[in-house]
Amino acid sequence: MSNIAIHVDSLGKRYRIGARERYHTLRDRLTGALTAPSRWFSSNSAADSAAGPTHFWALRNASFDMKEGEVLGLIGRNGAGKTTLLKILSRVTQPTEGSAEIRGRVGSLLEVGTGFHPELSGRENTYLNGAILGMGKKEIERKFDDIVAFAEVADFIDTPLKHYSTGMQMRLAFAVAAHLEPQILLVDEVLAVGDLAFQKKCLAKMGEVAHAGRTIVFVTHQMNQIRRLCEKVIWMDAGTIRQAGPTAEVVGAYEASMTSGIAAGNMDRGEKMRFLNWEILEPRSESPHMLTSLGPVTIQFAAQVTRPIRRGHHGIALFNMDRQLIWGWAKDDVDLDPGIHSFTYTFPMLPLRPGAYTWVVSFYEAGEMLDYCDCHPEMNVATQIYQHAKDEWSGILNIPSELTIYRNDVQDAPASSISMGDTGA
Amino acid sequence: MGVTQPQVAVAGELRESPVVRIEARRGWLALDLPELWAFRDLIYFFVWRDIKVRYKQTVIGAAWAVLQPVLTMLVFSLFFGKLAKIPSQGLPYPIFYYSALLPWMYFATAMQGATNIVVDNQRVITKIYFPRVVLPIASVLSGLLDFAISFGVFLIMMAYYGIVPAASVIWLPFFLLLAVLTALGVGLWLSALNALYRDVRYVVPFLVQFWMFASPVVYPSSLVPAKWRWLYGLNPMAGVIEGFRWALTGHGQPPGILLAASSAAVLLLVVSGLVYYHAVEGTMADVV
Numbered sequence: 040m041s042n043i044a045i046h047v048d049s050l051g052k053r054y055r056i057g058a059r060e061r062y063h064t065l066r067d068r069l070t071g072a073l074t075a076p077s078r079w080f081s082s083n084s085a086a087d088s089a090a091g092p093t094h095f096w097a098l099r100n101a102s103f104d105m106k107e108g109e110v111l112g113l114i115g116r117n118g119a120g121k122t123t124l125l126k127i128l129s130r131v132t133q134p135t136e137g138s139a140e141i142r143g144r145v146g147s148l149l150e151v152g153t154g155f156h157p158e159l160s161g162r163e164n165t166y167l168n169g170a171i172l173g174m175g176k177k178e179i180e181r182k183f184d185d186i187v188a189f190a191e192v193a194d195f196i197d198t199p200l201k202h203y204s205t206g207m208q209m210r211l212a213f214a215v216a217a218h219l220e221p222q223i224l225l226v227d228e229v230l231a232v233g234d235l236a237f238q239k240k241c242l243a244k245m246g247e248v249a250h251a252g253r254t255i256v257f258v259t260h261q262m263n264q265i266r267r268l269c270e271k272v273i274w275m276d277a278g279t280i281r282q283a284g285p286t287a288e289v290v291g292a293y294e295a296s297m298t299s300g301i302a303a304g305n306m307d308r309g310e311k312m313r314f315l316n317w318e319i320l321e322p323r324s325e326s327p328h329m330l331t332s333l334g335p336v337t338i339q340f341a342a343q344v345t346r347p348i349r350r351g352h353h354g355i356a357l358f359n360m361d362r363q364l365i366w367g368w369a370k371d372d373v374d375l376d377p378g379i380h381s382f383t384y385t386f387p388m389l390p391l392r393p394g395a396y397t398w399v400v401s402f403y404e405a406g407e408m409l410d411y412c413d414c415h416p417e418m419n420v421a422t423q424i425y426q427h428a429k430d431e432w433s434g435i436l437n438i439p440s441e442l443t444i445y446r447n448d449v450q451d452a453p454a455s456s457i458s459m460g461d462t463g464a
Numbered sequence: 465m466g467v468t469q470p471q472v473a474v475a476g477e478l479r480e481s482p483v484v485r486i487e488a489r490r491g492w493l494a495l496d497l498p499e500l501w502a503f504r505d506l507i508y509f510f511v512w513r514d515i516k517v518r519y520k521q522t523v524i525g526a527a528w529a530v531l532q533p534v535l536t537m538l539v540f541s542l543f544f545g546k547l548a549k550i551p552s553q554g555l556p557y558p559i560f561y562y563s564a565l566l567p568w569m570y571f572a573t574a575m576q577g578a579t580n581i582v583v584d585n586q587r588v589i590t591k592i593y594f595p596r597v598v599l600p601i602a603s604v605l606s607g608l609l610d611f612a613i614s615f616g617v618f619l620i621m622m623a624y625y626g627i628v629p630a631a632s633v634i635w636l637p638f639f640l641l642l643a644v645l646t647a648l649g650v651g652l653w654l655s656a657l658n659a660l661y662r663d664v665r666y667v668v669p670f671l672v673q674f675w676m677f678a679s680p681v682v683y684p685s686s687l688v689p690a691k692w693r694w695l696y697g698l699n700p701m702a703g704v705i706e707g708f709r710w711a712l713t714g715h716g717q718p719p720g721i722l723l724a725a726s727s728a729a730v731l732l733l734v735v736s737g738l739v740y741y742h743a744v745e746g747t748m749a750d751v752v
Binding site for chain 2: 054126127128129130131132133134135136137138139140141142143144145147149150153154156158159163166167170171172173174175176
């Protein structure tokens with residue numbers, strides 16, 4: 040099993056900035072050809088390698104090897120080059136420089152339901168989508184019943200897709216993809232869509248595929264998924280590989296870097312009132328945005344007020360990375376005078392399953408929004424796990440508990456007590 | 465995409481691992497036939513989708529394939545035939561026009577369909593790999609069903625006029641192939657161009673119109689002076705349409721010099737189309 044499945048050698052991809060707009064019409068191109076005839080021939084070729092300010096590298100100098108059966112996670116901010124790398128490996132687009140060698144049948148899942156047509160029935164779309172993903176007609180026929188069963192759409196299989204709910208379309212789409220059985224699977228952030236039940240099913244299937252010895256490259260923003268599925272992680276930043284190695288190490292470094300840039304990405308914010316930053320006051324840990332214990336928690340949001348606010352309305356909410364609302368609360372009739380204010384919340388505990396969460400705080404006055412802040416960075420919950428080991432049974436809450444079993448029918452029977460600290464199998 | 469590969473895994477079975485090499489494409493290699501063969505089921509499904517969707521979305525479905533050529537034939541017979549008295553090689557006007565409209569309508573529809581095929585499938589192109597040349601091929605093939613339906617109508621017309629197909633009819637598949645290849649050659653050029661420059665699609669209706677008058681649809685090619693016949697034949701549809709008339713009815717002459725010129729032109733069109741399409745293919749997902 041130590042054969043190299045993917046060998047990537049200094050791969051790079053350069054895009055022309057605004058390439059979509061440029062030369063959009065033949066007329067522009069023709070007039071361009073008259074004024075600068077040499078450009079007519081050189082626009083598509085690699086000859087104009089002088090990467091001026093009109094070009095940027097979406098990916099540069101990416102080199103790594105993957106052995107058969109490895110599961111690799113790709114992490115990084117948006118625009119870091121993860122999807123570009125995946126697109127090159129799946130041959131959707133070709134690299135500008137460097138090369139890659141892939142050994143094995145490749146299945147790529149950059150999107151769920153590629154090529155679905157609303158006028159066609161579920162059955163017809165299954166065949167079409169399967170063919171687009173690279174399956175033959177006979178292969179789809181053989182797997183058809185399994186696909187329909189997995190998608191749970193048997194009753195609607197001959198109904199046009201346009202009558203399906205989004206959830207049903209998703210299930211069918213993923214079911215087709217899940218039955219592709221490639222040796223190498225390239226998956227973009229497709230699991231970020233759909234409801235929680237669907238995501239769990241997908242994740243379970245991915246885990247199954249991974250355990251079957253397939254090679255998987257997996258892009259996601261959800262660190263809990265990465266932790267669960269991947270042995271190795273590549274952290275991409277600005278088109279290059281910033282760090283590669285074992286999951287715990289790289290994800291830890293990535294999360295630490297994300298927490299250092301406070302309140303970035305918040306633009307167009309309120310004039311009169313604005314939230315500045317947030318931190319966990321208690322319990323203290325290595326990072327003010329990492330929650331490491333299940334005891335009492337104190338969280339503070341700092342806000343700047345420039346003009347007096349009367350009878351304001353303050354709201355707070357906590358979302359997980361699936362943008363599922365975990366908790367929300369609001370307070371009316373809040374008066375604030377100009378100055379810097381601290382909003383301090385104290386919780387007896389936050390029994391959240393490990394992962395990344397986002398705090399959202401808002402402030403309104405007389406129905407007008409003064410500020411609405413998606414707090415950056417995210418809150419990373421890295422507490423001890425008191426959940427079922429299987430993902431489909433772990434749930435949202437992470438609560439320690441104690442189990443006691445004793446016999447009712449016998450007097451003075453010894454009770455057996457089990458603490459939840461180390462269960463889960 | 466520069467790909468050197470022994471073979472792509474036969475669909476379904478995980479045979480020995482194929483090795484795919486990915487790098488910036490070089491050279492003029494235009495068509496990877498083994499790969500295309502591996503994706504034959506995809507061509508089939510694209511054709512099938514195209515036909516299915518087209519017939520599902522139109523009220524009278526397949527009747528379009530009959531109405532379009534029949535109505536055009538009636539109009540042509542009335543105005544170009546009865547009124548303008550254009551010579552028809554001794555054939556009844558309906559037969560004369562319909563035998564030309566058969567390949568012409570196929571070609572015109574296929575050409576327009578192929579022009580938009582890359583743009584219409586941009587979502588698929590930006591999300592998944594398959595040999596992009598599958599798209600224009602499928603587009604050109606999907607027009608053949610309509611052709612078959614309108615051909616059925618032609619057989620009825622032949623029976624009505626009591627015309628027995630001549631022995632030359634065995635040449636018909638060859639002329640049909642020529643028509644498909646012409647549509648493919650033009651389709652390769654136009655679909656790739658349209659991916660880069662969206663105004664191509666506005667040019668195409670004019671192109672279709674001009675092209676029809678440059679082809680012997682409403683008149684016999686015998687009206688063209690003999691010494692210019694070879695030049696006229698550089699329009700591949702000239703050879704195809706004359707060939708259709710001759711093969712189906714036995715009237716007119718076998719299109720000798722015309723056919724030679726047309727065949728050469730088709731060959732050039734398809735090869736150059738493949739080369740150009742291939743040049744655009746590598747960056748298609750980035751620009752479409």
